[in-house]
Amino acid sequence: MPDPISWAAVWPYFAAMFLVAYLLGSIPFGVLLTRFAGLGDVRNIGSGNIGATNVLRTGRKDLAAATLLCDALKGAAAVIIGARWGGPDFVVTAALGAFLGHLFPVWLGFKGGKGVATYVGCLMAAAWPAGLAFAAIWLGVAFTLRYSSLAALLASLATPFVLAALDRYQLAEAFALLTLLLWLKHHANIRRLIRGEESRIGKK
Numbered sequence: 741m742p743d744p745i746s747w748a749a750v751w752p753y754f755a756a757m758f759l760v761a762y763l764l765g766s767i768p769f770g771v772l773l774t775r776f777a778g779l780g781d782v783r784n785i786g787s788g789n790i791g792a793t794n795v796l797r798t799g800r801k802d803l804a805a806a807t808l809l810c811d812a813l814k815g816a817a818a819v820i821i822g823a824r825w826g827g828p829d830f831v832v833t834a835a836l837g838a839f840l841g842h843l844f845p846v847w848l849g850f851k852g853g854k855g856v857a858t859y860v861g862c863l864m865a866a867a868w869p870a871g872l873a874f875a876a877i878w879l880g881v882a883f884t885l886r887y888s889s890l891a892a893l894l895a896s897l898a899t900p901f902v903l904a905a906l907d908r909y910q911l912a913e914a915f916a917l918l919t920l921l922l923w924l925k926h927h928a929n930i931r932r933l934i935r936g937e938e939s940r941i942g943k944k
Contacts (some may be wrong), residue, residue: 754833757825761818761834765841765858768848769810770795773803783848791853793888808857814838815861823865832914835862839918843925854925856892859918863899866911873902886940889929896922 770790774782779798782790786797792808815838822834842858844850864871874895881891896919903912923930932938 753826754830757822757830757833758837760821761837762841764814764818764821765838766845766847766852767810767814767841768845768852769814770807770853771848773806773810774798774800777803779803789853790848792857811842811853811857812861812864815842815858816865817861819862819865828910831866832910835866835911835914835918838862839921843921855918855922856896859896859922862918863915867903867906867908869906870899870902870908870911870915874899882941887933887938888941889926889938890933893923893926893930 768790770782770792774780774795777798777800779800782795782798786794788794791811792804795807796804798804815835818834818838819831822830822832839855839858839862841852842855843852845852860871860874863874877895877898878891881894882888885891896915899919900912900916903909903915929938
């Protein structure tokens with residue numbers, strides 16, 4: 741823990757890093773891409789979410805893929821900037837800022853997406869082996885049980901433990917917080933999973 745004098749000297753840099761990451765994370769690519777494509781506001785269809793899954797409900801797989809990629813890249817970009825700017829502490833700050841920006845974007849009245857793509861983007865940039873582990877778990881669960889939401893929930897739950905196994909304890913603590921937020925944003929999916937009402941991959 742920094743002493744009071746050193747913290748007083750560096751906190752503006754952390755605040756600036758958080759703000760830059762937050763603004764990157766808050767770019768609502770799902771909303772922008774669907775509007776530019778002439779499809780209106782994606783928040784008015786399906787679940788009202790701004791993420792790739794809801795963009796897919798427009799019938800445009802290309803836009804859904806682009807949304808997924810851009811949401812991941814904005815998280816990765818924030819973390820890379822943090823790493824270049826100030827090292828591991830700034831990586832944590834950047835990941836938290838970008839993730840919160842996606843969940844609570846200032847441009848949309850703080851009503852954003854569920855954060856899976858941005859979570860993965862941050863994770864890949866911060867510790868790519870853990871990112872690959874996330875992808876492997878997601879694919880295994882998704883192909884076995886056919887639930888995209890459950891795959892993301894279980895992969896995120898494993899992430900802090902994977903990071904700890906890689907001796908990335910600071911990141912493990914940070915992603916434990918991000919995982920908690922991700923689970924909270926998936927509360928409706930969790931209720932549907934418990935009731936057996938969650939839609940499966942490949943089924944309408």
